[in-house]
Amino acid sequence: MIHQFINSVKATIVFAVIVCLCACTYAKEDIKRERPGKLFSPSKIPLLEDTGRDAWQKPEEILDALNIKKGQTIADIGAGSGYLTVKLSERIDATGTIYAVDIQQEMLDYINKRLAEKGIKNVRLVLGTMDDPKLPPNSLDIAILLSTYHEIAQPIDFMKKIKLALKPKGRLAILEFSDESPIGPPIQVRLPEDLVIDELKQAGFTLSQRHTFILPYQYFLVFSPHT
Numbered sequence: 232m233i234h235q236f237i238n239s240v241k242a243t244i245v246f247a248v249i250v251c252l253c254a255c256t257y258a259k260e261d262i263k264r265e266r267p268g269k270l271f272s273p274s275k276i277p278l279l280e281d282t283g284r285d286a287w288q289k290p291e292e293i294l295d296a297l298n299i300k301k302g303q304t305i306a307d308i309g310a311g312s313g314y315l316t317v318k319l320s321e322r323i324d325a326t327g328t329i330y331a332v333d334i335q336q337e338m339l340d341y342i343n344k345r346l347a348e349k350g351i352k353n354v355r356l357v358l359g360t361m362d363d364p365k366l367p368p369n370s371l372d373i374a375i376l377l378s379t380y381h382e383i384a385q386p387i388d389f390m391k392k393i394k395l396a397l398k399p400k401g402r403l404a405i406l407e408f409s410d411e412s413p414i415g416p417p418i419q420v421r422l423p424e425d426l427v428i429d430e431l432k433q434a435g436f437t438l439s440q441r442h443t444f445i446l447p448y449q450y451f452l453v454f455s456p457h458t
Contacts, residue, residue, distance in 0.1 A: 262410070268381040268420030271311060273337035279312040287414075287447055290318050293377075296442050296451070297404055299323065303372040306330040306396065308364055309379025313342035319375075320351050330371075332357040332364050362389065366396035375404045378449070380427060381420050390434035394456045403436060403454040412448035424450050 271279070293315075299305065301324040307316045310331035319329050331342050331354050339356045346354055359365045361384050366374075374393050383389050393403060407422055408415030415421065428438050436454035445451055 263419055264422070265419045266381075267384045268416055270335065270382055271378075273335060273341065276312045276338075276341060279314050284314070288314075289446055290315060292445050293404075293406070293451070294318065294322055296445060297373060297375070297402070297453070299373070302326040304328045304330075304370055306332055306364065306366055306371050306374040306393075308332045308359075308374055308376045308393070309382065310342060311338055313338075313345050315375065315377055316342060316354060317345060317349065317351065320346075320353050323353065325353055327353060329354045330357050330366060331355070332359045332366065334359050334361055361385075363392055364389070364396065366393070368395050369398055371397045371401050373402050373404065375406075377406050378408065378415075380405050380407055381416065381422050386430050387434045390431060390436065394435050397456055399456070401456065402439070403431070403456070405431070405452045405454070406446070406449045408449050414448055424452065427452065 299319065299322045301322070303323050304327060305319055305323065307313075307319060307329060310316050310333045313331060316329055316331040323329065331339070333339050333342075336358060339358060342354070343356060345351075357365050374397060380386065390403075397403065405427060407427065410418060410421055410423070412421075424441075431438070431452075431454050435456055437457045438452060439455040440453035442451040442453070
């Protein structure tokens, strides 16, 4: 009798788990994705510079994972307020170069003011377009898109241009909010990892690293260009 009861409980638990998994899968598939997501408004810059952001964004851990070091040339694509740009500039020293790319002049103006206040000289501001990051060919050790990829209208074509800007052994890092994150852009503009990986494959990249357990709200993918 007890044995039958235990088996019944086990069966009930297994069924409940299957139902939950199916519900989660259905819920994700049922999300109507929107491409591209809306650009982050310059009026919301205070959100980007919130004092509590470091606690969950973990910028130093990101730079450590990418092995950012002195003398490198790096592009911060979708630089926004310059949150990551400034931290990158400190890592690469005066011997390196940061390209802060954004398609909104207001964002670049804000970054320029920050750079002047801090006396930073190793950052070049680039006004890109939705179709082109406007980066010099064969120049980058690393390109970083932090919460930017979902805003790109034609990601495959855009990433092909980033590939041209990378050195042969250059790397590309993409960080985006997961569907499960309690913070971030609206769920309909968030992108599943598999979709991003597939699009980058079409653009000529291979997934080389997937950093887990670093960021609580975002996935962190690193790609290498292939010929």
